[in-house]
Amino acid sequence: xxxxxxxxxxxxxxxxxxxxxxxLALSVWLTLYTGQLTLGNAAFMGIAAYGSALLxxxxxxxxxxxxxxxxxxxxxxxxxxxxxxxxxxxxxLAIATLAFGEVVRVAILAIPITGRxxxxxxxPPKTELWHIFASLLVITxxxxxxxxxxxxxxxxxxxxxxVAAASQGIPVRRYKLAAFVLGALIAGWAGGIAAHFNFxxxxxxxxxxxxxxxxxxxxxxxxxxxxxxxxxxxxLTALPAVLQPLQEYRDILxxxxxxxxxxxxPRGLATLLDVRRAARLRHVGAQDVA
Amino acid sequence: MAxxxxxxxxxxxxxxxFALGFTLVFSVLDILNLAHPALFTLGAFTALFxxxxxxxxxxxxxxxxxxxxxxxxxxxxxxxxxxxxRNAPPLSAMISSxxxxxxxxxxxxxxxxxxxQSYPRGSLPADVMTVAGLQIDTLRTVIIGLAVAxxxxxxxxxxxxxxxxxxxxxxxxxxxxxxLGIDVDRAIAATFFLSAGLGGIAGALYGFATNSPxxxxxxxxxxxxxxxxxxxxxxxxxxxxxxxxxxxxxxxASLTFLPSELRDAFAFGLLFIVLLIRxxxxxxxxxxxxx
Numbered sequence: 001x002x003x004x005x006x007x008x009x010x011x012x013x014x015x016x017x018x019x020x021x022x023x024l025a026l027s028v029w030l031t032l033y034t035g036q037l038t039l040g041n042a043a044f045m046g047i048a049a050y051g052s053a054l055l056x057x058x059x060x061x062x063x064x065x066x067x068x069x070x071x072x073x074x075x076x077x078x079x080x081x082x083x084x085x086x087x088x089x090x091x092x093l094a095i096a097t098l099a100f101g102e103v104v105r106v107a108i109l110a111i112p113i114t115g116r117x118x119x120x121x122x123x124p125p126k127t128e129l130w131h132i133f134a135s136l137l138v139i140t141x142x143x144x145x146x147x148x149x150x151x152x153x154x155x156x157x158x159x160x161x162x163v164a165a166a167s168q169g170i171p172v173r174r175y176k177l178a179a180f181v182l183g184a185l186i187a188g189w190a191g192g193i194a195a196h197f198n199f200x201x202x203x204x205x206x207x208x209x210x211x212x213x214x215x216x217x218x219x220x221x222x223x224x225x226x227x228x229x230x231x232x233x234x235x236l237t238a239l240p241a242v243l244q245p246l247q248e249y250r251d252i253l254x255x256x257x258x259x260x261x262x263x264x265x266p267r268g269l270a271t272l273l274d275v276r277r278a279a280r281l282r283h284v285g286a287q288d289v290a
Numbered sequence: 291m292a293x294x295x296x297x298x299x300x301x302x303x304x305x306x307x308f309a310l311g312f313t314l315v316f317s318v319l320d321i322l323n324l325a326h327p328a329l330f331t332l333g334a335f336t337a338l339f340x341x342x343x344x345x346x347x348x349x350x351x352x353x354x355x356x357x358x359x360x361x362x363x364x365x366x367x368x369x370x371x372x373x374x375x376r377n378a379p380p381l382s383a384m385i386s387s388x389x390x391x392x393x394x395x396x397x398x399x400x401x402x403x404x405x406x407q408s409y410p411r412g413s414l415p416a417d418v419m420t421v422a423g424l425q426i427d428t429l430r431t432v433i434i435g436l437a438v439a440x441x442x443x444x445x446x447x448x449x450x451x452x453x454x455x456x457x458x459x460x461x462x463x464x465x466x467x468x469x470l471g472i473d474v475d476r477a478i479a480a481t482f483f484l485s486a487g488l489g490g491i492a493g494a495l496y497g498f499a500t501n502s503p504x505x506x507x508x509x510x511x512x513x514x515x516x517x518x519x520x521x522x523x524x525x526x527x528x529x530x531x532x533x534x535x536x537x538x539x540x541x542x543a544s545l546t547f548l549p550s551e552l553r554d555a556f557a558f559g560l561l562f563i564v565l566l567i568r569x570x571x572x573x574x575x576x577x578x579x580x581x
Contacts, residue, residue: 037381084566085565085566088569092524103562107555110552216388219381251393256393258392259368259386263372
């Protein structure tokens with residue numbers, strides 16, 4: 001028992017980030033499952049991180065309320081954004097959301113209250129590990145239920161064939177927008193939690209690199225089901241900690257794993273485990289997006 | 291004023307060289323090659339390595355072109371060719387290029403560390419001419435001239451040569467191209483060689499001009515290149531050149547009314563607006579995926 005406690009103390013940060021990254025991976029899973037490649041979730045994370053941190057830091061809001069306000073702010077911004085960018089598809093959609101992310105990063109640099117380039121420091125460390133994992137549990141449950149609901153089937157239909165889905169009377173734009181806004185809300189929640197886990201935040205944390213990282217978690221894990229993105233986040237976040245002794249070669253291994261997974265397990269890690277069901281699951285994966 | 295225009299022409303030339311290689315792969319194979327910034331960085335460091343062995347700068351640029359071109363062909367063999375055989379979508383290729391990029395950058399860091407480097411003293415022309423009150427350094431002028439020559443060369447190659455015709459056929463329809471007897475594998479290898487080689491030259495030249503190559507120097511360039519490609523028209527070579535200079539002039543002009551840390555806002559604001567108003571870009575002709 002004591003050993004377990006020691007383990008938790010030593011790896012608390014890594015364990016926390018595993019959970020946070022899993023939530024982020026689920027946030028992008030929603031749009032990927034709908035067949036849309038969007039890269040705006042890092043920005044939504046940043047918006048909520050700054051929003052909630054400013055609320056606890058400067059306005060003295062209680063932690064849960066600040067988290068909620070931050071996530072809602074991200075969702076509120078995602079709505080008009082989604083309504084505009086979902087006129088585009090494929091790489092154009094990806095690049096438009098990426099550009100939005102950069103605009104957010106630059107906007108944070110421009111607004112004095114955010115501390116600009118220095119970022120915000122001294123954020124009260126309110127996040128406990130159980131907050132992270134309780135959130136992950138709830139979000140996983142919601143995503144899993146949505147996936148097997150009529151909404152999830154509509155998302156699948158859109159991913160498989162947008163025109164066919166529309167001809168079946170599915171309001172395609174509205175369902176895409178729903179996945180996008182829900183993704184922003186979840187990414188925002190993760191952003192708020194991460195900001196209060198970390199003491200300090202900086203605008204550069206929410207840029208291109210983060211957007212790509214979130215995408216990679218989901219794709220490497222696999223998007224046929226909700227376990228995939230979580231697995232991807234767990235493996236790719238734990239790996240650097242496990243590989244600590246090989247620090248110098250860490251990126252090389254991580255890069256090699258990315259290439260190997262994409263080349264040899266294009267449906268993601270999650271489908272490798274379950275060989276029997278893999279054949280059935282094989283119809284969804286990185287294959288089907290963009 | 292004239293100083294700023296000169297500067298805009300210079301940085302626009304680098305953007306253009308970078309974006310040309312990027313756009314070439316996209317137009318022929320529909321791949322967003324996110325390892326391109328890593329090849330750019332590799333170019334700067336290949337030149338550095340060569341010059342530390344006493345090779346003159348001009349030859350070092352040629353070596354950077356050859357080494358990066360070779361690396362580009364290798365990149366295709368390892369990370370893209372297996373996906374192509376399986377008919378995987380562009381997203382897969384993008385992710386695997388991220389993996390390659392991580393590896394290349396780390397290999398550079400293992401050799402040179404994460405810090406700023408500089409080229410051997412005296413290996414780059416340092417003289418400055420004053421023409422009509424304008425300070426012009428030889429190095430940048432040569433770089434601009436070389437960049438423009440490469441742009442013209444690439445345009446002629448794609449428009450006029452046999453290889454160019456093959457590439458255009460491949461871009462249009464790979465299956466039909468193969469049926470017409472085009473050696474598709476060779477054409478793809480040539481695409482990657484040219485693309486990565488140009489990226490490498492861009493990196494070497496940018497490294498020369500700043501004289502501070504470092505392992506993260508490619509960061510930010512891919513985002514600028516997205517902007518350049520979208521504004522000019524995705525997959526269009528003259529579009530990329532036009533977009534590059536529009537962007538560099540816009541950035542320099544925006545500095546007069548925006549603080550310098552907001553320079554990037556111009557690129558992405560422009561990108562965003564063009565995407566919403568005219569997603570095919572200024573010179574783009576291809577139909578854009580729209581719902």
